[in-house]
Amino acid sequence: MTLSPSHPLMDGRTANSPLITAYRGGKPGRRPVWFMRQAGRSLPEYRELRVGTTMLESCLKPAMAAEITLQPVRRHDVDAAIFFSDIVIPLKLAGVGVDIVPGVGPVLDHPVRTAEDVANLPELTDESLDPIREAVALTVQELGSTPLIGFAGAPFTVAAYMVEGRPSRDHLGPRTMMHADPDVWAALMNWAADASGRFLRAQVEAGASAAQLFDSWAGSLGLDDYTEHVAPASSRALDHVRDLGVPLIHFGTGTSELLGAMLNVGVDVMGVDYRLPLDEANRRLGGRVPLQGNIDPALLSAPWSVLEAHVRDVIAAGASAPAHVLNLGHGVPPDTDPAVLTRVVELIHSIEP
Secondary structure (H helix, E strand, O other), X not given: OOOOOOOOOOOOOOOOOHHHHHHOOOOOOOOXXXXXXXXXXXXXXXXXXXXXXXXXXXXXXXXXXXXHHHHHHHHHOOOOEEOOOOOOHHHHHHOOOEEEEOOOEEEEOOOOOOHHHHHOOOOOOOHHHHHHHHHHHHHHHHHOOOOEEEEEEOHHHHHHHHHHOOOOOOOHHHHHHHHHOHXXXXXXXXXXXXXXXXXXXXXXXXXXXXXXXXXXXXXXXXXXXXXXXXXXXXXHHHHOOHHHOOOEEEEEOOOHHHHHHHHOOOOOEEEOOOOOOHHHHHHHOOOOOOEEEEEOHHHHHXXXXXXXXXXXXXXXXXXXXXXXXXXXXOOOOOOOOHHHHHHHHHHHHHOOO
């Protein structure tokens, strides 16, 4: 299977963009930058648009999701849009009872903890993903030569919410299940992998030029548990899009000790969080792969002289990698001044690649 001739990567719109050039290990004309969570809560235009609409509703209204995705590209001149959605959208579309509770996060009607619970999970159908395809198509129509990045939650992070039924600090539930009931754990991970993989494929087929797998909670795991009980499902999720030929990015938080194993699931780019300098990440990965990251989000509220020095340090550390896409080492904090992000983008673009 290949992408349609009208896909932005195939018709020439995004194939030579700075982002895709860097993701493929080339030398871009300008230094590419985008920010995780750039679309959303830090922008006043987002808050205004979202009045009276729940988080999940806003993700499933194609015109609204497209507009939210486009807002930071217009405002900041970043080199990519990241599709505005949520990692539990595949659950919602499949028919799993889930909502995003303000101030809490994803909450399930019924946690998934037994073989029967897993067996009763509904399947995510192709037709149910139509609102996603429509939102992506609307977005890429407006983006022109700026690439859209599709994304999905990695199976461990999705399964962690499903087992706990809500956000957790230590993820004891899923960590216990993988050892106490490995067959049930494997079945749940396969379900989550296929749901995330189909979600990702819908975005790529509809026009996304790259795809990122987010493993927000993998940092709670040791290397052996990750390698044995998690990595195979992450690889399975990405198997849903490998034949489409778009660059694949893998990112997790607190995953400095897992980077090699995360690369080995089969990706083209590794995202690195703020805890590990990029030159050390590159050393651990054997200098084999482009890196993405890793400005510390906490410094976005520091004095400009401090932030500028930090951005220049990140660029210097990333210079050892085959290629480097600037990003944060996690998402944009909600109270970030948008003008600071715009200024960071201007700084990065002013430094010759």
